Each structure stands twice: as C-alpha cells, then as structure tokens.
Amino acid sequence: MSELTEADLNAAIERYLRSKSKGGAQSGTYYRTAKSALDRWQAWLSIDEIAALTDPDAGAQILRRYAQHLTTKVGDDELAASSAHTYYNIISGFCSYCVRDGVLPSNPAQRERAREELPTDDSDDRQQFWDPDTRDRFLSWLDDRAYDAIEASGTDARLEVRDRAFGYVLAYSGVRGAEILRTSADDREGRQGLRWHNVSLPETDAETESGTLRVFGKAQEWETTPLPRQAVFPLQQYFRLLGEPPDDWPVFPTQHAPSKYRVAREQLAAKGLSQGEIETLLDEQPIDQVLREHEIVPPAVTVNGMRTHVKRLCERAEITIDGEYLKLHGARRGLGDTIFRVDRGEAQDLLRHRSLQTTKDAYSHIEAEERAERISAILEE
Incomplete structure (x- = not known):
C-alpha cells in the first residue's frame, strides 16, 4: 500500500x-x-x-x-x-x-x-462506556449474525435473535444489567430477569413508535423507563420469533440446557409426573417445547452468564474498548454520555438518578472539557 x-x-x-x-x-x-x-x-x-x-x-x-x-x-x-x-x-x-x-x-x-x-x-470497570462507533459496529455485527441464523434455521435461531434484542435494549434504554437479567444471589421478583408483562411494545412496526420497560431499579423500587424506537424492532422481532411467549416468561431466558432441564424436572415432578414419565417426555420432545406445553417458566440468564457470553461475542466480532470486551454497564454510561452532552435533564431522567447532581458527578469530565473550551475562547479573545 x-x-x-x-x-x-x-x-x-x-x-x-x-x-x-x-x-x-x-x-x-x-x-x-x-x-x-x-x-x-x-x-x-x-x-x-x-x-x-x-x-x-x-x-x-x-x-x-x-x-x-x-x-x-x-x-x-x-x-x-x-x-x-x-x-x-x-x-x-x-x-x-x-x-x-x-x-x-x-x-x-x-x-x-x-x-x-x-x-x-x-475508576472501576463501570467507568467504561460504549462510544457511538463501537456501539454501532457491535450492533451491526449482531444484526448480521441474527439474520444469517434466521436464514439458515428459521425459528430455531432463538439464541442469535435474543442476543441481538439484548444488545439493542442494553445500548439504547440505559438499563442496568441487574435490572433485566437474573442475579443469582437475589431471589426477589425484580432480580429474576425482565418479564414480558413488564415490556410495553407498540402494536405496529412503525419506526416512529417507542415503548417502555418496567424494572426494579437501584433504589429498590419499580420504575418505568423509556424504550427508544431504536430498540423496539429487534425486540418485536424476537417476541414474534418466540411465538408470543407467556407474560411471565423472562425476556432473556437462559440458553444453558442443564438449567432448563433442571427446572423442567422439578416442575414436572411437582405436577405429579413420575420419574419415568418425566424422562420419557424429555427424551421425546425438545426442552423448549416441554416448557411451553407444560407452562414451566425457564430461568432468565444471569448477569455473570451474560457478561461471559458478551465477552465471547466480542472476541468473535473482534470488537474491544481499550483492549477490553464490552462491559454491560458500559452501554448505560455510553448512552448517558451522549444524552448528557445535549440535555442534562434528559440524561438525569433516562438514567433515573434522584438528583441532577448525581448525573453531573458521573459526567464531570464533560463539564470540565466544556469549561476548558470556554476559558480557552475567553483567553484567545
């Protein structure tokens, strides 16, 4: 060259x-x-x-x-x-x-x-943020992966379409990982993964419509947060591919087969089936079909499980920030950085901070940069 x-x-x-x-x-x-x-x-x-x-x-x-x-x-x-x-x-x-x-x-x-x-x-790992270029490249890679899987496997492309929906929700909603994934050491309802009954999606595919999510926030209260239209279609497509799952199903269920088989055995036994009947049923039908037909709710993927999974995805996509894989909290910080530069109040509302000062403290580097530019301009004049 x-x-x-x-x-x-x-x-x-x-x-x-x-x-x-x-x-x-x-x-x-x-x-x-x-x-x-x-x-x-x-x-x-x-x-x-x-x-x-x-x-x-x-x-x-x-x-x-x-x-x-x-x-x-x-x-x-x-x-x-x-x-x-x-x-x-x-x-x-x-x-x-x-x-x-x-x-x-x-x-x-x-x-x-x-x-x-x-x-x-x-700062700690939470201070990483997804810059717009890295975010777009990662989401584009997830798009291509999901479309290839759909073309090859149709409705069996659940994992790839789930990952795509998760990436868009994380990148554009400002939610924390613990608000939409399962926390292993916390058995409260709000820490067992986002459920479909807490997701409000528009009834049409209009690109101008947005939605909302209801999550159990850091303040230990249920909060409603916006789902911008950029994240709506991937979530709608995922919902339809799953065949409109029951309202109490997790939006991001685990794909860890042993976990699904374990909960299936426990719930089927609780319904009165014998050990032999359970094993015959599991041998004859796919595990996801068993869960749906017997109204057994699968566990959501854990925060640690998704963190490891995203790390593997980043390695395959060859996408890093400062040599590190994309951290889950980095998406929230990156979105906040983008919004804060335009509107402080909107950033506070999106991030669901109790005070504007909390938001300003989180993005103090932006105010420092802006102040330096203003002082430079004054000195030049």
Missing part, C-alpha cells in the same frame, strides 16, 4: 465525519466530538508520520507516541484520563473506518503496544 498523503488523510476524515453526521449535515453530538478529536490528532501529526501510517509497525509506533502525548496532558492536568481514552477511541474508530475504506491495511490504534501507553483511569 502506498504512503498516505496529507490530502488523503483530509479526504478520509471528511468521509468519516460525513458518515457519522445526521443526514449528511455537519451536526450531532458524536460528529462534534469526533471532529474535535480528529482535528487535535491531525494537528499533532507531522507529514512524515502521516505517510508512515500505512506501515503497520510504524503506524503502531506513531499511535503509541500519541497515547504518550495524551498521558502527558493528563499528568499536566490539562485533560481528564477518561477524556484521553475518549479521544484515543475516536482515533481508533476512524482508523477502523479507514481499514474498511481501503485507506489503511490495519488499525494501528488497536495494537497493544500503542494502547498500553494510555493513562490509567482510576
């Missing part, structure tokens, strides 16, 4: 930003954030470094130097560690786009020796 010129890089950035803008307009939260990050990166790059980006080893070394540059700014209190990761992830997203666009042979920003120079974020 030939060396990259400054004109090539400018054109690639313009195409990338256009692909992330709303209807081709130069607007939108991610568009503004990405443009700012790419402008900073482009200003930092030298002509020789631009040319060397097409060399995998040299490109990784350049991104390593940029990570060191961001770390220095964090050390000088010019940038928050979380902001440094945000900027680097935007560059990584742009490089992935360039690979798909034929501009780069590989993504140098994803090389471990480049990423290891990023500053340490003192």
Whole structure:
C-alpha cells in the first residue's frame, strides 16, 4: 500500500465525519466530538508520520507516541484520563473506518503496544462506556449474525435473535444489567430477569413508535423507563420469533440446557409426573417445547452468564474498548454520555438518578472539557 498523503488523510476524515453526521449535515453530538478529536490528532501529526501510517509497525509506533502525548496532558492536568481514552477511541474508530475504506491495511490504534501507553483511569470497570462507533459496529455485527441464523434455521435461531434484542435494549434504554437479567444471589421478583408483562411494545412496526420497560431499579423500587424506537424492532422481532411467549416468561431466558432441564424436572415432578414419565417426555420432545406445553417458566440468564457470553461475542466480532470486551454497564454510561452532552435533564431522567447532581458527578469530565473550551475562547479573545 502506498504512503498516505496529507490530502488523503483530509479526504478520509471528511468521509468519516460525513458518515457519522445526521443526514449528511455537519451536526450531532458524536460528529462534534469526533471532529474535535480528529482535528487535535491531525494537528499533532507531522507529514512524515502521516505517510508512515500505512506501515503497520510504524503506524503502531506513531499511535503509541500519541497515547504518550495524551498521558502527558493528563499528568499536566490539562485533560481528564477518561477524556484521553475518549479521544484515543475516536482515533481508533476512524482508523477502523479507514481499514474498511481501503485507506489503511490495519488499525494501528488497536495494537497493544500503542494502547498500553494510555493513562490509567482510576475508576472501576463501570467507568467504561460504549462510544457511538463501537456501539454501532457491535450492533451491526449482531444484526448480521441474527439474520444469517434466521436464514439458515428459521425459528430455531432463538439464541442469535435474543442476543441481538439484548444488545439493542442494553445500548439504547440505559438499563442496568441487574435490572433485566437474573442475579443469582437475589431471589426477589425484580432480580429474576425482565418479564414480558413488564415490556410495553407498540402494536405496529412503525419506526416512529417507542415503548417502555418496567424494572426494579437501584433504589429498590419499580420504575418505568423509556424504550427508544431504536430498540423496539429487534425486540418485536424476537417476541414474534418466540411465538408470543407467556407474560411471565423472562425476556432473556437462559440458553444453558442443564438449567432448563433442571427446572423442567422439578416442575414436572411437582405436577405429579413420575420419574419415568418425566424422562420419557424429555427424551421425546425438545426442552423448549416441554416448557411451553407444560407452562414451566425457564430461568432468565444471569448477569455473570451474560457478561461471559458478551465477552465471547466480542472476541468473535473482534470488537474491544481499550483492549477490553464490552462491559454491560458500559452501554448505560455510553448512552448517558451522549444524552448528557445535549440535555442534562434528559440524561438525569433516562438514567433515573434522584438528583441532577448525581448525573453531573458521573459526567464531570464533560463539564470540565466544556469549561476548558470556554476559558480557552475567553483567553484567545
């Protein structure tokens, strides 16, 4: 692959930003954030470094130097560690786009020796957030996987369609994993997985309609949270593929066969069937058919089980954030980040925080960035 010129890089950035803008307009939260990050990166790059980006080893070394540059700014209190990761992830997203666009042979920003120079974020795993580009790539991968499974297996593609619906609900509703999945050590109703009777979906497939979810929140109270229209259709399609399951069924049941057989044996025995009758029934019919016909509610997938499953999906999709698989709570934080940049009050309502201060504390890095930009503008004037 030939060396990259400054004109090539400018054109690639313009195409990338256009692909992330709303209807081709130069607007939108991610568009503004990405443009700012790419402008900073482009200003930092030298002509020789631009040319060397097409060399995998040299490109990784350049991104390593940029990570060191961001770390220095964090050390000088010019940038928050979380902001440094945000900027680097935007560059990584742009490089992935360039690979798909034929501009780069590989993504140098994803090389471990480049990423290891990023500053340490003192926050815990919950502080990871799904940036819009990573979220879209992951959901697109889930889309393709589900459609391929439906084409090959029809209504037997339950796992793939379930995973797709889960990804969209997690990415766009702002719910916590424990609010829609089963918590092993908590036997309360609200911690046994989201049930279909707590899901309100529009009766039509109109793309303009949204829905709601009723979840047992962190405050130990039942709360109603919006289900944006972006997540409605995948959930509707999943509901229909399941043949409109009973209201008390979990929305995201486990696909762990031993768990389903265990609950089937327990419930069938409670209904008065003998051990021999139970085993004959289970030998002759698929387990899901037995559960439906005998009105046996399967257990929901656990938080830990889904966390492990998503990790495997990320490995197969080759999608990471800072070299880590997509954490469940990262979806909530990523959505909150997007909404907070536009409307503080909406972010508070979506995340169901009791006070706006809680929301501001969670996204203090955004206010710090905005304050720095305002102060910079004043000083320049």
